[in-house]
Amino acid sequence: MTEPTLFKLRVRYVKRGRLRYLGHLEVAHTIERVVRRAGLPYAVTQGFSPHMRVAFSAALPVGTYSESEWYDLVLTEYVPAPEALARLVAATPTDLVPLEAAYVDIRAKALTAHLTRAVYRIDMTSAEGLAISPADIEDALARICDRGSIEYLRGKKTKRLDVARTLTAFSVEHAASGAFQITLDTHQDNDGSMRPEILLGALDAMLAARYLPDVELPVLETGIASFLCFSVAAIVRVEQSCEDERA
Amino acid sequence: MRHVYEDRFAEIEPLLNRVEKPSRYIDHEWGTLAKPDAAYRVCLIYPDVYEVGLPNQGIAILYNNLNKAEGISCERGYIPWIDMADEMRAAGVPLLSLEGAAPVAAFDVVGFHIPHELAATNYLEALDLADIPLMAQERTDDDPLVVAGGPSVYNPEPLYAFFDAFLVGEGEDLIVEFCERHRELKAAGLTRAEQLRELAKIPGVYVPSLYELVHDEASTRWGHTVPRAGEDVPEVIYKRVAADFGVTDPVPQSVVPYAQLVHDRLSVEVLRGCARGCRFCQAGITYRPVRERSADQVVSAVVHGLEKTGYDEVSLTSLSTTDHSCVKEILSRLNRRLADTGISVSIPSQRLDSFGVEMALEVAGEKKGGLTFAPEAGSQRMRDIINKNVTEEDLDRAVRAAFQAGWRRCKLYFMMGLPGERDEDIVAIAHLADHVVEVTREVVPPEQRGGIGVSISVAVFIPKAWTPFQWCAQLDDAEVKRRQQLLLASVKSRAVRVHYHDAETSLIEAVLSRGGRELAPVILGAWQRGQRFDAWTEQFELSRWLDAASACGIDLREAVQEPFPLDAKLPWEHVSPGVSRGFLEREYRRALEGKTTHDCTRDTCTGCGVCPTLGAGNVLVGERS
Numbered sequence: 001m002t003e004p005t006l007f008k009l010r011v012r013y014v015k016r017g018r019l020r021y022l023g024h025l026e027v028a029h030t031i032e033r034v035v036r037r038a039g040l041p042y043a044v045t046q047g048f049s050p051h052m053r054v055a056f057s058a059a060l061p062v063g064t065y066s067e068s069e070w071y072d073l074v075l076t077e078y079v080p081a082p083e084a085l086a087r088l089v090a091a092t093p094t095d096l097v098p099l100e101a102a103y104v105d106i107r108a109k110a111l112t113a114h115l116t117r118a119v120y121r122i123d124m125t126s127a128e129g130l131a132i133s134p135a136d137i138e139d140a141l142a143r144i145c146d147r148g149s150i151e152y153l154r155g156k157k158t159k160r161l162d163v164a165r166t167l168t169a170f171s172v173e174h175a176a177s178g179a180f181q182i183t184l185d186t187h188q189d190n191d192g193s194m195r196p197e198i199l200l201g202a203l204d205a206m207l208a209a210r211y212l213p214d215v216e217l218p219v220l221e222t223g224i225a226s227f228l229c230f231s232v233a234a235i236v237r238v239e240q241s242c243e244d245e246r247a
Numbered sequence: 248m249r250h251v252y253e254d255r256f257a258e259i260e261p262l263l264n265r266v267e268k269p270s271r272y273i274d275h276e277w278g279t280l281a282k283p284d285a286a287y288r289v290c291l292i293y294p295d296v297y298e299v300g301l302p303n304q305g306i307a308i309l310y311n312n313l314n315k316a317e318g319i320s321c322e323r324g325y326i327p328w329i330d331m332a333d334e335m336r337a338a339g340v341p342l343l344s345l346e347g348a349a350p351v352a353a354f355d356v357v358g359f360h361i362p363h364e365l366a367a368t369n370y371l372e373a374l375d376l377a378d379i380p381l382m383a384q385e386r387t388d389d390d391p392l393v394v395a396g397g398p399s400v401y402n403p404e405p406l407y408a409f410f411d412a413f414l415v416g417e418g419e420d421l422i423v424e425f426c427e428r429h430r431e432l433k434a435a436g437l438t439r440a441e442q443l444r445e446l447a448k449i450p451g452v453y454v455p456s457l458y459e460l461v462h463d464e465a466s467t468r469w470g471h472t473v474p475r476a477g478e479d480v481p482e483v484i485y486k487r488v489a490a491d492f493g494v495t496d497p498v499p500q501s502v503v504p505y506a507q508l509v510h511d512r513l514s515v516e517v518l519r520g521c522a523r524g525c526r527f528c529q530a531g532i533t534y535r536p537v538r539e540r541s542a543d544q545v546v547s548a549v550v551h552g553l554e555k556t557g558y559d560e561v562s563l564t565s566l567s568t569t570d571h572s573c574v575k576e577i578l579s580r581l582n583r584r585l586a587d588t589g590i591s592v593s594i595p596s597q598r599l600d601s602f603g604v605e606m607a608l609e610v611a612g613e614k615k616g617g618l619t620f621a622p623e624a625g626s627q628r629m630r631d632i633i634n635k636n637v638t639e640e641d642l643d644r645a646v647r648a649a650f651q652a653g654w655r656r657c658k659l660y661f662m663m664g665l666p667g668e669r670d671e672d673i674v675a676i677a678h679l680a681d682h683v684v685e686v687t688r689e690v691v692p693p694e695q696r697g698g699i700g701v702s703i704s705v706a707v708f709i710p711k712a713w714t715p716f717q718w719c720a721q722l723d724d725a726e727v728k729r730r731q732q733l734l735l736a737s738v739k740s741r742a743v744r745v746h747y748h749d750a751e752t753s754l755i756e757a758v759l760s761r762g763g764r765e766l767a768p769v770i771l772g773a774w775q776r777g778q779r780f781d782a783w784t785e786q787f788e789l790s791r792w793l794d795a796a797s798a799c800g801i802d803l804r805e806a807v808q809e810p811f812p813l814d815a816k817l818p819w820e821h822v823s824p825g826v827s828r829g830f831l832e833r834e835y836r837r838a839l840e841g842k843t844t845h846d847c848t849r850d851t852c853t854g855c856g857v858c859p860t861l862g863a864g865n866v867l868v869g870e871r872s
């Protein structure tokens with residue numbers, strides 16, 4: 001039996017609003033249902049428990065916004081990309097809406113191997129009464145980079161975030177009075193990726209050492225959402241792309 | 248209203264990072280139906296966490312029907328898990344509905360589902376979180392009406408103090424009538440008490456405050472309940488029934504969750520009711536008469552439901568799906584229709600004969616996990632007592648067929664402590680399990696025999712209201728332990744694993760199943776001592792219940808171990824599924840004589856009284872096999 005002709009549709013979608021609290025598996029599950037609701041001719045795997053041939057880009061931490069999440073969907077029939085996109089949009093909850101869809105070679109590398117670059121934007125405001133400047137933040141981030149890594153807790157396990165390998169570049173901009181925007185340009189692969197909230201935890205500790213010397217520092221662990229020296233309005237994954245194809 | 252209807256999501260949002268499974272609380276699922284602008288609002292609450300409550304079909308039906316009604320909006324609520332409940336209390340956030348993230352106390356009606364006895368403390372947990380007075384009596388015109396209904400409404404007495412009204416029976420029409428009438432009465436400016444008095448006139452509505460408890464020599468220790476002097480209310484509230492089940496919406500389900508659930512799939516209710524007549528089974532009485540959907544209706548409902556929701560599994564639900572007269576046709580049509588889509592069909596339980604296995608084979612495909620069978624008792628004598636009309640040959644044939652077809656594991660369900668049970672019946676459970684292992688070894692090739700697994704699960708029998716065994720006592724703990732030991736000692740084969748159902752929760756189920764109004768303060772006391780989520784083994788602490796009961800002067804063990812005289816007036820007889828008392832008494836006597844009674848969907852009417860009392864009848868779409 002010859003392999004039937006298959007088509008790989010690559011889709012970019014967002015994760016925003018309340019739906020940013022969904023876990024990776026919950027999103028994956030939801031998108032499979034979207035595809036079935038959209039009535040697209042999806043391919044299924046062979047074997048004991050056949051399932052839809054769909055693959056996702058790297059997991060996004062729960063609570064993080066994204067403008068650039070991706071999935072590859074294998075179809076058994078060609079559906080013009082604009083039509084496929086329209087059908088997906090109609091079947092998707094608005095906070096996960098797909099924005100673009102295009103066919104790629106059926107043998108194209110998996111998204112997790114292809115998308116080695118992730119750019120994050122962090123919107124933050126300094127805590128009341130603290131006169132933190134963009135230069136302070138830049139300085140603190142530079143010192144974290146010099147250390148090379150950050151230790152943190154995940155449950156009871158101690159983990160290391162390799163900053164030297166995952167953080168390619170960063171910049172800090174002053175947005176409004178006391179408000180800043182940090183941009184992180186990061187590298188991700190099978191060996192690890194940036195966890196912005198851990199980096200922010202380390203940044204907070206660094207700033208607190210200077211501005212709040214009397215306050216005891218909280219333990220650095222996954223899932224942290226509140227900081228001493230600033231509040232974070234949003235962490236947004238604004239881009240995921242292939243480093244080798246950088247303009 | 249004590250609370251304003253407004254979106255307060257911003258107050259729980261900061262808590263989401265601190266709790267497990269935040270997707271329980273975020274809503275915005277596909278397929279929600281609430282109407283933000285409606286003037287009249289209902290919040291339906293399932294008394295457990297989101298993942299347990301969301302798949303509930305009863306709520307899906309009511310949610311769908313209420314939202315179809317003009318000017319009524321229905322939202323959903325669930326019980327926050329203990330981590331979130333504690334965070335919400337600390338942050339001063341009340342219980343919120345899902346769709347509007349609005350305080351539950353701001354709704355016109357709050358309706359709870361009553362799935363089983365072990366939800367009792369969770370109603371109080373929800374009301375407390377919602378900032379609604381726990382006691383119906385303490386609520387004022389500023390509070391919502393708090394009502395309840397569902398499969399376990401047939402002895403509402405232990406819960407009487409917490410609810411303003413119970414809605415008895417099939418709620419699809421009743422809930423809409425109730426809410427529309429309530430809206431009129433409210434608009435007319437009636438007080439809460441006046442509203443309830445009017446609402447009690449709707450058939451199927453039980454307003455417990457209009458009834459009182461009588462203790463006399465005709466009743467049990469719990470007394471019995473009669474209309475209060477001067478109240479114009481019926482002596483018996485009969486359940487509501489959808490006589491024409493075929494016209495009800497076969498796909499009431501609309502909400503597709505994000506969270507991964509235990510039963511994460513489309514459900515289509517293919518028939519309602521079961522008339523096999525197992526004498527321990529409450530659902531077998533309370534869901535009568537038996538009504539089937541046609542094969543065409545089921546197949547088109549499945550296709551349409553899958554398109555609408557995008558699920559990859561559909562379950563054909565009912566109490567006994569393989570009894571449907573067209574089940575074979577339905578399954579083969581669905582298999583053809585769903586080939587190569589990766590979508591699977593499931594049926595909830597296997598009928599204990601070779602036909603059951605044939606049907607299981609239809610849905611199993613390549614994947615053969617375990618099969619479950621429920622012989623319920625080990626000896627023929629005992630199976631005749633409980634009217635479980637299966638023989639050892641039936642089981643033999645079913646197991647043989649299953650293991651020949653490729654299954655390697657099966658699970659057998661039994662009960663212990665049934666009326667008239669002797670040691671020989673316990674030993675018979677062991678023999679039956681050993682026999683099953685022998686049968687499997689005959690049909691499984693030698694090199695695959697290592698994979699054979701037979702497990703038996705033995706629950707303690709819980710006598711339930713409105714069954715032929717409603718007069719019976721529950722076996723005491725010491726005797727349960729002794730019989731468990733006897734069973735363990737009697738099993739010979741090492742391929743058999745024995746599991747026991749938790750005896751401590753069985754005690755609470757038993758006392759709430761057959762108890763009366765005096766248990767309301769016990770439930771309150773258990774909740775005040777920290778009890779919630781009783782159905783979650785790790786959250787259940789019997790000592791809280793025992794302490795609460797002894798503070799009320801009640802010995803729970805003594806209460807459940809007491810049989811009721813056959814002529815006593817029982818605590819629940821004013822809330823009826825339509826079965827006649829004479830039928831239950833006759834069935835009880837026949838049980839003691841070891842006489843079986845046939846299934847009225849396969850033979851003549853056996854006179855249970857449900858059809859004439861409710862003005863309905865069995866509706867079959869073909870001949871049952």
Ligand code: SF4
Pocket residue numbers: 522535536537847848851852853854855856857858859864865
């Ligand atoms: S009244 Fe007769 S036909 Fe109807 S459910 Fe009872 S036994 Fe069956």
